[in-house]
Amino acid sequence: MRMSPSFTLRAAVAAFVMLLTVPASLAQQPIKVGIVTLLSGPAAGPFGVPARNAAELTAEMVNAGTVPAPYTQKGFGGTPIELVIIDEAGGPQKQVAEFRNLAPRVDIVIGYISSGDCLAIAPVAEELKKLTILFDCGTPRIFEDASYKYVFRTGPTGTMDNVSVALYLVERNPNVKSIAGINQNYAWGQDSWADFENAMKTLKPGIEVKTSQMPKLFAGQFGAEITTLLGSGAEVIHSSMWGGDLEGLVLQGAPRGLFEKHKVILSAGEPAINRLSTRIPDGTILGARGPFGPFAPDTELARWLKTNYQDRYQVPPNYASFKIAQAILGVKAAYEKAKGAGSAAPDQDKIIAALENLTFEGPGGTVKMSLGKGHQAVMDAAVGTTKVEGGQLKMVDVVRYPAEKVNPPDGVKSEAWIKTGLKK
Amino acid sequence: MKALAAAAVAFALLIALALLAPQWLVFMAMLALAKGVVVLGLVVLMRTGLVSFGQGLYFGIGAYAAALLSHQWHIADAAVMLLAAAAAGGLLAALLGLLLARYRDIFFAMLSLALSMILYGLLVKSAALGSTDGFNLHARTFFGIAFASGMERRVFLIAGSACAVVAALMVHRLLDGHWGRLASAVRDNELRVSYLGASPYRVVYFNYLIAGTLAGLGGALAALAVGHVDPETTYWTTSGEFVFIAILGGTQSIMAPFVAAAIFETLRTIASQYAPNVWQMSLGLAMLAIIMFQPAGLWSLAERWRRSA
Structure with a gap:
C-alpha cells in the first residue's frame, strides 16, 4: 500500500499529539497497591479469597468515588489506585523473597494473613523503607517485641478476641468453675488458648482447667478429642479453630452432644457462619475478631460493604473482607490527610505521619491507631450467641466491649496485661 | 585445574553481583545459593543411589542454630552463625547417619522424611520458639x-559465595577421585563393593555426613538472608523442593545444583508475579516437562552442547 501525503501528515500530527500527552498521563499514574493474601491452601477459602474479593471491590468503588462518606473522593486524593495481587502461600521464606520483588513495583503493600509471614515481613519492610499495612494477622508480638516506622497494622490483635469472650462468659455465667479447650496445635491455637486461659484465671481466680486438647492443624477428625472433652466434666469449652477444622469440630461434636452438654465458645467462628449456617447449635458463643460481619455496627459504610459484596459474590462478607476494606480505607484516609488542600502527591513520610495515631472509620466502626507508638489499631470487640430463628442463624445477646477494655494500654505486653488483671 | 579456574570465575562473578546488583536480586541470589549448597549435599548422596526426602531436617537445624545464637546467647556474628550451623548439621548427621546408613531405597527416603517431620513436630509444639x-x-x-x-x-552474599565455592571445590575433588568411583559402585552393585573389600556402609555414612553438614550451612545462609526462621524450613515440602532442584539440574556436575537453584527461584518468582493463582501448577508443569524431555536434568543440555561444539 502506498501512503498518501495527507495520511503521512495526519500520522505525524497524531504522533506529535501523543508525545504531548505523555507527561499528562504520567501525572495521572495510578497509585500502585500491592495486595498479598492467601490465594491457595487451606486458609484461602475462609480468609484469603474473601479478602481478595473485598480488596478488588473496594479498589473499584474507591476509584469510582462510590464509597460513602468520608470516602467520597475518587481514588486516593483524586489519583486512581491499581492493585497488584500476589499469593501469600508458600511460607515466610518465600514471602520475604516475593515482598522484596514486589516492593520496588508498588507504592504501598497491604497484606498478610499468617502471623509467621507478618513477623518475617515487618523487618524487611523497614529495611526497604516501604510503607506496609498488615491487615489480618493476629499475633501481638509484632509491635510488642519491636517498633517500626514503615509498618502498620489496621486490624486489632488477637488479644482482644479471647479477652472479650472471657468477659462475655463471666458476665453470663458468674459461677463458672471449670473450662477446657480444643485448639489447633500451632502458634494461633496455642496463643489463643493461653490468652483465654490466663484471662479466665484473672477473672475467676481458682478456676479449674480440665483439659487442653491440641490436635494437629488440619487434622479434620476429632473423635478422640471430643470423647475426652465430653468426659472432662468441664462447663465451658473454648476453641479458636477456623476453616475445615472448625467445620469438623461442629459437625462431629454437635451430634454427640458436645454443644448441649457444654457451653462452647468459638472465638474466631464468624467465617464459618456462611458455610455451616443453622448447623451451628443454639447457644454457641461466637467471636468475629472484631466488630465485623454480623457484628458490624449499623452504619452506612457497613451497609455499603455488605450490600455490594453480597450483590457481586452472592455471599456476605466475612471478617477478612471487612479487614482488608478497612486497611484500604485507612490508607486512603491517611493519604488524603497528608495531601491536605495541596495538589501535590504526598511523599511516603507524610503518609506515615498522617497514619500514625490516626482515627478513621471503617466498615466495622471506628479504628484507632493507638498501640505500638501509633502503628497498631484497636477497635471495639463484639461477642454474641447463636440462635436459629425461622430457619436462619441469628446472633442474639450481642455485647460490644469498648477497645480500651479489651486491649492493653500502649507499651504493655498483652500477656503480662492479661495476667496482671486486665487493667486499663 | 579446570575446576579451580571455573570456581575462580564463578566467585568473581558472584562478588560482582553482590556489589553491583539491586537489593532484590542480591536477596534472590543469596536464597538460590543457600539452596544450591543444600542440593550439592543431596547430589553427593545421590551418587550412592540414595535420595533423602528429609534434608529439611538439617536445613532447619542450621537455620535454628544460627537464629538461636542471636536469640538466646546474643551472638550476632554471621561467621560464627555459619560455622555453628554447619557444625550442628554435621553433628546431627553423624549421629543419625549411624542408623540411616543401614537403609537403602524407599526405606532410606521414608526414614529421612520421618526424622525431619519429628523435628517439625517438636518445633511446632515449642511455644517458646514461637511455634x-x-x-x-x-x-x-x-x-x-x-x-x-x-x-x-x-x-552475606560474598560470604555465602565463598562458602559455596569452597564446598563445591571440595566435593568436586572428592567425587572426581577414588571416593566418587566408590560411591557410584555402591549405587551400581553394593555386594560387589563389599567383596572387593570396601565398606558400603562407610561410603553411605560419610556421604550422608557431607550432605547434613552442607544442608546445615545452607540453612544458616537462608536464615541470614531472610532474617526469620520458622518450622516451615523443616517441613517435607521444603525437603521436596531440594529434590526438585536436584532433578531439575541433574547430578552429573557440581555446578548444576547452583544453576538449577537459580532457575528454580527465578521460575517461582516469575510464576508468583504473573500467575498468582496458578503458580504452583506452573512449577509442576516445569517439573513434568523436565522429567519427560530432559530426564537427566538441565545440565545434560550443557553437556550435549559442549560435546557437539
Whole structure:
C-alpha cells in the first residue's frame, strides 16, 4: 500500500499529539497497591479469597468515588489506585523473597494473613523503607517485641478476641468453675488458648482447667478429642479453630452432644457462619475478631460493604473482607490527610505521619491507631450467641466491649496485661 | 585445574553481583545459593543411589542454630552463625547417619522424611520458639567487623559465595577421585563393593555426613538472608523442593545444583508475579516437562552442547 501525503501528515500530527500527552498521563499514574493474601491452601477459602474479593471491590468503588462518606473522593486524593495481587502461600521464606520483588513495583503493600509471614515481613519492610499495612494477622508480638516506622497494622490483635469472650462468659455465667479447650496445635491455637486461659484465671481466680486438647492443624477428625472433652466434666469449652477444622469440630461434636452438654465458645467462628449456617447449635458463643460481619455496627459504610459484596459474590462478607476494606480505607484516609488542600502527591513520610495515631472509620466502626507508638489499631470487640430463628442463624445477646477494655494500654505486653488483671 | 579456574570465575562473578546488583536480586541470589549448597549435599548422596526426602531436617537445624545464637546467647556474628550451623548439621548427621546408613531405597527416603517431620513436630509444639510463627534473627557483625548500613546482605552474599565455592571445590575433588568411583559402585552393585573389600556402609555414612553438614550451612545462609526462621524450613515440602532442584539440574556436575537453584527461584518468582493463582501448577508443569524431555536434568543440555561444539 502506498501512503498518501495527507495520511503521512495526519500520522505525524497524531504522533506529535501523543508525545504531548505523555507527561499528562504520567501525572495521572495510578497509585500502585500491592495486595498479598492467601490465594491457595487451606486458609484461602475462609480468609484469603474473601479478602481478595473485598480488596478488588473496594479498589473499584474507591476509584469510582462510590464509597460513602468520608470516602467520597475518587481514588486516593483524586489519583486512581491499581492493585497488584500476589499469593501469600508458600511460607515466610518465600514471602520475604516475593515482598522484596514486589516492593520496588508498588507504592504501598497491604497484606498478610499468617502471623509467621507478618513477623518475617515487618523487618524487611523497614529495611526497604516501604510503607506496609498488615491487615489480618493476629499475633501481638509484632509491635510488642519491636517498633517500626514503615509498618502498620489496621486490624486489632488477637488479644482482644479471647479477652472479650472471657468477659462475655463471666458476665453470663458468674459461677463458672471449670473450662477446657480444643485448639489447633500451632502458634494461633496455642496463643489463643493461653490468652483465654490466663484471662479466665484473672477473672475467676481458682478456676479449674480440665483439659487442653491440641490436635494437629488440619487434622479434620476429632473423635478422640471430643470423647475426652465430653468426659472432662468441664462447663465451658473454648476453641479458636477456623476453616475445615472448625467445620469438623461442629459437625462431629454437635451430634454427640458436645454443644448441649457444654457451653462452647468459638472465638474466631464468624467465617464459618456462611458455610455451616443453622448447623451451628443454639447457644454457641461466637467471636468475629472484631466488630465485623454480623457484628458490624449499623452504619452506612457497613451497609455499603455488605450490600455490594453480597450483590457481586452472592455471599456476605466475612471478617477478612471487612479487614482488608478497612486497611484500604485507612490508607486512603491517611493519604488524603497528608495531601491536605495541596495538589501535590504526598511523599511516603507524610503518609506515615498522617497514619500514625490516626482515627478513621471503617466498615466495622471506628479504628484507632493507638498501640505500638501509633502503628497498631484497636477497635471495639463484639461477642454474641447463636440462635436459629425461622430457619436462619441469628446472633442474639450481642455485647460490644469498648477497645480500651479489651486491649492493653500502649507499651504493655498483652500477656503480662492479661495476667496482671486486665487493667486499663 | 579446570575446576579451580571455573570456581575462580564463578566467585568473581558472584562478588560482582553482590556489589553491583539491586537489593532484590542480591536477596534472590543469596536464597538460590543457600539452596544450591543444600542440593550439592543431596547430589553427593545421590551418587550412592540414595535420595533423602528429609534434608529439611538439617536445613532447619542450621537455620535454628544460627537464629538461636542471636536469640538466646546474643551472638550476632554471621561467621560464627555459619560455622555453628554447619557444625550442628554435621553433628546431627553423624549421629543419625549411624542408623540411616543401614537403609537403602524407599526405606532410606521414608526414614529421612520421618526424622525431619519429628523435628517439625517438636518445633511446632515449642511455644517458646514461637511455634509456627518462628522468630527473627539479626546478624550485626562478620568476624567481629560491624556492617555498614544496607551492606548486610551484600556481605552475606560474598560470604555465602565463598562458602559455596569452597564446598563445591571440595566435593568436586572428592567425587572426581577414588571416593566418587566408590560411591557410584555402591549405587551400581553394593555386594560387589563389599567383596572387593570396601565398606558400603562407610561410603553411605560419610556421604550422608557431607550432605547434613552442607544442608546445615545452607540453612544458616537462608536464615541470614531472610532474617526469620520458622518450622516451615523443616517441613517435607521444603525437603521436596531440594529434590526438585536436584532433578531439575541433574547430578552429573557440581555446578548444576547452583544453576538449577537459580532457575528454580527465578521460575517461582516469575510464576508468583504473573500467575498468582496458578503458580504452583506452573512449577509442576516445569517439573513434568523436565522429567519427560530432559530426564537427566538441565545440565545434560550443557553437556550435549559442549560435546557437539
